[in-house]
Amino acid sequence: MSTHAPATEPDQDTISHEWLSWTRMADFSDHAPPLIVGGEGPYVIDADGRRMFDGVSGLFTTQIGYSHGAELGAAAARQLETLGFYPNWAATSPAPVELTGQVTALSPERLSRVFFTSGGSEAVESALKMIRLHWLGRGEPLRRKVIARRGAYHGCTLGALSLTGIPGARAPFEPLLPDVRHAENTDRRNYPDATRDSAWLDATTAAIERMIVAEGPHTVAAVVLEPVQNAGGCLVPPEGYGARLREICDRYGILLWCDEVITGFGRLGAWFGSELLGFDADVVTFAKGITSGQAPLGGMLFTDDVAAPLLDGGALYAHGFTFGGHPLACAVALANLAIMHREGVVENVRSLESHLDGLLAGVVDGSDLVVEARGRGFFRAIELRDASLLPAARDAIRRNGVIVRLDDRVNPCLAISPPLISTAEELDGMAAGIAAGLAEVG
Ligand SMILES: Cc1ncc(COP(=O)(O)O)c(C=O)c1O
Incomplete structure (x- = not known):
């Protein structure tokens, strides 16, 4: 033991x-x-x-x-002996830098930037704000709406809860953020007429496209979804769903955000479930598995294109947590990833x-x-x-x-x-x- x-x-x-x-x-x-x-x-x-x-x-x-406690503990002890903590506010340290290299190497190719948090809800908040700043920087301030899916859980902080589509979780804390809409999820029973898989694919992606069109595409910032939705009972999308959503998002210039807090780091049998299922996301949020839960760490990955307006305009990412990317958690994550590779x-x-x-x-x-x-x-x-x-x-x-x-x-x-x-x-x-x-x- x-x-x-x-x-x-x-x-x-x-x-x-x-x-x-x-x-x-x-x-x-x-x-x-x-x-x-x-x-x-x-x-x-x-x-x-x-x-x-x-x-x-x-x-x-x-x-x-x-x-693997002894191995993770030794990595944690080495980190504490070297540098117990230093914040990632306009500075960094070797463990988060090394972890950035490893996470970007494992993730889908376009995702080249990483922002670390202490967990999943913080990761979701961070992505929500990054996406807002992206569209402000692009000169499209009306693009504030995010389309999430019914029944999905994206976290419990008020921004993340706004994306969450579970009425019972939301109700006591409403009103929440106004710029969120919930489209139908992929549960096949929502589409009783779709007897063939192709009809199911058409219907479930059309539910999202219809919502984009109804809201006005120029007001929609992103579509957020889990590659396989947890709440509802592991709702696996139809074959081709990821690629079809990518097409829809491209048609209207909308960012595609996969919340991989559960599906990231191996759970579906790939490092990232979004890649396995063909989503080609612009933003990916992760947490949980990156440390095997043995230190609190989460984060978001995003593309150079998402980052570009902040870099070009010299904008401040006015957001961050004292313990985001904690060197101790990053050291544990590195040890965890080494074990995951080895085993x-x-x-x-x-x-x-x-x-x-x-x-x-x-x-x-x-x-x-x-x-x-x-x-x-x-x-x-x-x-x-x-x-x-x-x-x-x-x-x-x-x-x-x-x-x-x-x-x-x-x-x-x-x-x-x-x-x-x-x-x-x-x-x-x-x-x-x-x-x-x-x-x-x-
Ligand atoms: C898809 C998804 N997003 C976000 C979260 C929130 O993560 P955390 O509980 O680490 O804040 C969860 C938690 O289970 C989740 O499953």
Whole structure:
């Protein structure tokens, strides 16, 4: 095991004073939340010593699993001994520079500039503002609108939340930014007349084009989307969707922005999902997998063309976070990328993708509770027939040794995204645990 239980067990009373993210704290008024104390490979270990397969990779983060703490820690220690921190405000340091080189080398060719943040929502905010400044610099101040998609999650800060198309997440904080519109996503069930794949492609891309035209193309700054939309249950677009959207954006001079906070850094079996699916994006936001979640880091990649008006006009990018591109997080990211290369994790996802297809098809066939399994690479969801089944299903699967995430934001789904180092045998075990849990509920 790479990590160990803390020397002293956390005090039960103190646990309930930590306010948790996206949590109804009232649920924990009479019992403590799960306490995870360690990990090994794709497994985590809780305070009772139970070893569970981490079927969500933390939160779509932990590409390399939990056994590389010593190596990541040594990289972090070296960085702290050399330079504990220096801000990236009109200055830089070796770790973010080296990481810039590596990220631009791994990313689609046109994406030559990187801005680092501490996480995904900050990355999305940063892109939103970069795009505003781009169009101001181009002398097109009316291009402020961003077209996002229904059901998509892009973060929880108010700008990112404005792009988020989940009514329940938005409602308490409205009014949000006015210049955002939400077009229909790629869920095939939105297009009941589209019996053939080509008709589905036409219909789902036309939904975005119609919105651009209705709003007035000269007012639209960007289209933002995840290559595979998470909320809704891994909505994989039809073949050709990326290329068609690129054509539409080019037709109206609009920037195409792929939010790869989840799909970046290997999850779909390519370093960047936007490249795999042919989007040729102008802007890409990323986070999570760049450090395998083991230090907080995110950022955006963008093209020279996006940067040009700021460079030509000498404009200030009036935006940045004290801890953006923290040298410690960049050092951990570099160590993580070295491990990902060495262990061949992207290749692992590609080689096990069809094995995982088969395993999840077996889960679907074996349970009356399941509508279907969707996804690409190691980014999957199982949709259940009824949202009321989700908590019992999640808990039963957990009792069978597998952590999955309940996602009822759009469709009733269990999110399944194993660490990218998982072996065929470990995936077999995961699928068996899911099947056994569903059978208990069924
Ligand atoms: C597509 C996407 N964008 C943005 C975010 C926000 O990232 P963070 O939680 O790091 O702020 C998320 C988080 O899951 C995400 O999935």
